[in-house]
Amino acid sequence: MNTPSPLLHLNHLKTHFFTVEGTAKAVDDVSFSLNKGDTIGLVGESGCGKSVTALSIMRLVKDPPGKIVSGEILFDGTDLLQIPASRMKSIRGKRIAMIFQEPMTSLNPVYTIGDQIAEMLLVHENLSKKESWERAVDMIAKVQIPVPERRAHEYPHQLSGGMRQRAMIAMALACKPEILIADEPTTALDVTVQAQILDLMQQLKEEFGTAIILISHDLGIIAETVERIVVMYAGKVVEEGPSLSVFDAPKHPYTKGLFKSRPKIGERSQFGRRRLLEIQGAVPNLFQLPGGCSFHTRCVEAVETCRRISPELISTSDNRKVRCHLANP
Helix, strand or coil: CCCCCCCEEEEEEEEEEEECCEEEEEEEEEEEEECCCCEEEEECCCCCCHHHHHHHHHCCCCCCCEEEEEEEEEECCEECCCCCHHHHHHHECCCEEEECCCHHHHCCCCCCHHHHHHHHHHHHHCCCHHHHHHHHHHHHHHCCCCCHHHHCCCCHHHCCHHHHHHHHHHHHHCCCCCEEEEECCCCCCCHHHHHHHHHHHHHHHHHHCCEEEEECCCHHHHHHHCCEEEEEECCEEEEEEEHHHHHHCCCCHHHHHHHHCCCCCCCCCCCCCCCCCCCCCCCCCCCCCCCCCCCCCCCCCCCHHHHHCCCCCEECCCCCEECCHHHCC
16 A cells, blocks of 8 residues: 655754854754644754754744754645745635634734634735634634624733633634644643643644644653654754554664653652652753764763764664664674
């Protein structure tokens, strides 16, 4: 049987930032694929390149200082890096949409929620103002904001954090995009609202058939939501695979460290609380990356080869990929 082509494929993507301090390789040779209707999770510590990867897909990296220096972003067979800006503008928001990390800075404070959602429909769907407004109110209702007709006339500062995030989801899904990129969509929300937002995204995914790239440092959210995990460190993919396999048996030392640092219910020390196991050290400065494997300075399993030679991302027999010398002896 022929394997269907992925809806989105990143092929050796590199996005660098050029500053007076030097060149920061924020995204350094990243490759992964997303199939129609699937959900993948990008995980890793802050500064590992998750958000810059998302902005690169949307072609929203600010130039200068940032620049996509090489690679391909194939969307439905078309390289988004080779099309003119006018065509990318027609794709962005309509076929590929993004929920940004902080809705208060992403929503325009001088326009009502209804106007901002309706504008997406006016630009991309060729609807009248009346039709756009009615669709906007309908989307507000779909994301379970109460009294949608009234809320549509309100401004971002009049909504709670959870409602603003729902409004961002409504705006992102207004044109029924094929891909939704959600960058930390539950940051700064309490756990009850987090669960509601994740349930809402799952419901809308099933209704619209949208594929999702979920960016998060919260492994609990990732475990509940995605089918495949991409683990990033210092701008590179260090492990990728089905979420159940990666959680059950992580292969890369960094992935192992991330999972060990999770709090576990029921575990207690002799003093009544379990000390979290942190990864020693800090994420390296992207302007001064160590030689060899970029993780070797924090890795408890590192050998001499790790200090001298940068490992390649290799495929394993169980439909996974890992960037580690010890995984390929």
